[in-house]
Amino acid sequence: MLWNKAKKQAWHRGHGTPGTPQKHRIHRTQVLIIGGGATGAGILWDLTLRGIDAVLVEARELAYGTSGRCHGLLHSGGRYLVKDSEVARECYDENQILRRVAAAAIEDTGGLFVYLKGDDPDYAAQWAAAAKKADLPYEEIDVAEARQMEPLLSGNVQRAFRVPDAAIDPFELIVMNVRGAVERGAHLLTGSRVEKLLTDSRGVSGVVVKDMHSGESYSIEAEVVVNAAGPWAGQVAALAGISLEIAYGKGTLLVYTQRLNKCVINRLRPPGDADILVPAKSVSLLGTTDVAVQTPDNPRPSQEEINTLLKLGEELVPGLSSRRVVRAFAGVRPLYDPGESGRGASRGFAVIDHGKTHGVANFYSVVGGKLTTYRLMAERAADLVAAHLGVSAPCRTRDVVLPPPLDACSQGGDSSPLICECEMLSEKELLQAAEKLQTVTPEALVRSTRLAHGPCQGTSCLYRAALLLYREGYLSYEGALEFLRYALAGRWRGMGAVLDDAQAKQLELAQGVYLETFGLETLKNEL
Ligand SMILES: Cc1cc2nc3c(=O)[nH]c(=O)nc-3n(C[C@H](O)[C@H](O)[C@H](O)COP(=O)(O)OP(=O)(O)OC[C@H]3O[C@@H](n4cnc5c(N)ncnc54)[C@H](O)[C@@H]3O)c2cc1C
Structure with missing residues (x-):
């Protein structure tokens, strides 16, 4: 089980990408899922509940893609009512x-x-x-x-x-699906990019994964490969010579x-x-x-x-x-709506059995859809995969309640000092989040705790967070500096896009603190 394995492990960055040193490589699985967005996480959870051995492989980190950059609206269906009543009903x-199984994220x-x-x-x-x-x-x-x-x-x-x-937190939702699956024996590999699909006489037989930290590549054999790479699904399908119109x-x-x-x-x-x-x-x-x-x-x-x-x-x-x-x-x-694009394109989804459509067996793609319908997309994909493997266990994700993203610690009398005043995040909560993460990357920490999400955008909390994570052994000295550089670059990029008077002052203050006082000069090149 890789969850929790990263404690006391330096955070590294290779090729501008936060990566995970994979000490515990996996070489064989029943199902390999590509993409750690809501769709991939939902498929991992569904297959695991059916007793199927599964590995989720994510090039960057959980929620790096569209799922982590969306509106966070749990649609009631109203938006699609006139154009597509079926999508509206699915959303509802x-x-x-x-609301029943993922209440902690809603x-x-x-x-x-x-x-x-x-x-x-x-x-x-x-x-x-x-x-x-x-x-x-x-x-x-x-x-x-x-x-x-x-x-x-x-x-x-x-x-x-x-x-x-309703409002739904996509990061929490994804973490809940992955946490539930990993606690039942599934595996998660972040910082691991699928670069090649392996084939034999029966069709797709596995993948070649590049560890984005070490740069090394290795193979994972799989009976079935599922492409849940969201907007990158076309690129992944192309690895099997398949053209998908995304x-x-x-x-x-x-x-x-x-x-x-x-x-x-x-x-x-x-x-x-x-x-x-x-x-x-x-x-x-x-x-x-x-x-x-x-x-x-x-x-x-x-x-x-x-x-x-x-x-x-x-x-x-x-x-x-x-x-x-x-x-x-x-x-x-x-x-995914061949022939249509933009707002005219359907928000529906498709699960494609490439054995049937393109003669490439053991390979499925799940494309289109919405965050709101991720569970249904996962159910439909898992139904096909289970049938393919001869597993008759039905889908249980409608009924089994997902574990919370983090165990609440503030209820247990958290008297530790605040790290982030804007978001009322305590030291204890930050350390607990770091403990749960497979790798302490800034994006993962920032998203899972709301660290640096408030009006100051990290000016007064990020250096304290970096210091705490260094002191407690979650980050090396170099890792802490990289953490700061990467987290600040992300915050400043978003702020820079909307520079009015107040934001300009805030950005100037933040840059004064980090670039002048702490001497993080190289950051300038990354903005
Ligand atoms: C601006 C915006 C607002 C939206 N708002 C809403 C909303 O409010 N409500 C709603 O229901 N829906 C919303 N959506 C739609 C919704 O966000 C997406 O449909 C959904 O998040 C897609 O999830 P996914 O898991 O399929 O893809 P993604 O979240 O993009 O996940 C794909 C993952 O695959 C990984 N990957 C790619 N290539 C590889 C590879 N070779 N190897 C390993 N990993 C790889 C990526 O790093 C990525 O993390 C919105 C979309 C946008 C753009």
């Missing part, structure tokens, strides 16, 4: 299941769909009719009630519907320093830019845009997208454009 059903915020004066009234009428027909629990409420629920809402709201949307839709999100709304606010109009405001723990996220891009690598928010979000956000919540935005980030949607 999964929303209800996840905040039941509820949601509103609001129709604004000037938006298409026919669309609102169509939406209301579709809601009735779908027999989903969407209820029209008085505008006054909606404004009481969300006082910042525009005065132009003319109709409002209450829907069972369209890349970049979406940019703005993060506010404060939580501005209690429930999810959706603008009731055909899906467009800046029409969802999601409350996420101590902040709110406004998004998104949808821009066709050529590659899933390194998506960056553009100034044009940021301006669009600010302008349109203002229509939904007046004053939004003058609130403090702490950072902007972007993710890439893996859209």
Whole structure:
């Protein structure tokens, strides 16, 4: 079991990528899953519950891809009601299941769909009719009630519907799936990139993995390989000579320093830019845009997208454009709808048995979909894989409750000093998170604890965190410096995209502390 094995192990970085020195290499498994996003993590959990031996291989770290760069909305289905009632129903059903089995990652915020004066009234009428027909629990409420629920809402709201949307933390969700699986004997390899698919006369027989820390490559034999590489699924399929038409839709999100709304606010109009405001723990996220891009690598928010979000956000919540935005980030949607792209493309998903479609046996791809439907995607993929292996055990992920991402320690009387005042994170909580992580990488720590997520973006907590992790033996001296460099570069990149007056001052202060006082000069080259 590799979980927990990294304690007292230096954090390293190779080729600009946080990697895991894999001391405990695995050479054989029944099923090898490529991609540590929600889909891959869900498949690992599902197969493990069926008693199937499985390994999850992730090139970077858990939630590195689209799952870690999304809005965090557990859809109720409302957004897809008019265009695709099947996807709407799937979202609603999964929303209800996840509330039971993944409650620790979900905040039941509820949601509103609001129709604004000037938006298409026919669309609102169509939406209301579709809601009735779908027999989903969407209820029209008085505008006054909606404004009481969300006082910042525009005065132009003319109709409002209450829907069972919720906020979901994608990082926690993924960690819960992986933790549950690993505690039952599955394996996770992070910092391990699949570079080649092995084949024999029966089809795909395994993979060649590159350890991103050491640069060494080695083989893992597998009876079945599942490609759950999200927007990179086309690249992975190409390793088997298969062409998969994945369209890349970049979406940019703005993060506010404060939580501005209690429930999810959706603008009731055909899906467009800046029409969802999601409350996420101590902040709110406004998004998104949808821009066709050529590659899933390194998506960056553009100034044009940021301006669009600010302008349109203002229509939904007046004053939004003058609130403090702490950072902007972007993710890439893996859209699988041959012939369609952008917002026209389906948010449905496909599980492809390449033995049937391309004559490449023992190889499956899971493409498209949403975070909200990750469990269903995993179930469908695991059904096919189990049948292929002759395993009759049914799916249990609808009923088995996932373990929490971390064991709560604050309830046990945590009197340790605060490390991050913005997010009220204690030393004890940080160390507990480090203990649970396979490798203490900044992204993994930052995401699992919300360290440096607040208004100061790490100015006053990251050096204290690095020092604590060094003192407690989770990071070497060099590892602690690398931790700082990498974590700060990530924070500053997001801040740099939204430099207004307040953010510029904050960034200048942070750079004064780290570049001048601590002399982290080389960081300048990484921004
Ligand atoms: C801006 C934006 C907002 C969104 N908001 C929402 C939302 O609010 N609600 C919702 O339900 N959905 C939302 N989505 C959609 C949702 O985020 C994605 O559909 C989902 O997260 C995809 O998960 P995944 O596991 O399939 O892919 P990913 O999360 O991208 O995971 C794929 C993983 O594969 C790894 N990988 C790639 N190649 C290799 C290789 N060769 N070897 C090993 N590993 C490899 C990558 O590093 C990556 O970690 C949003 C998407 C975007 C872009």
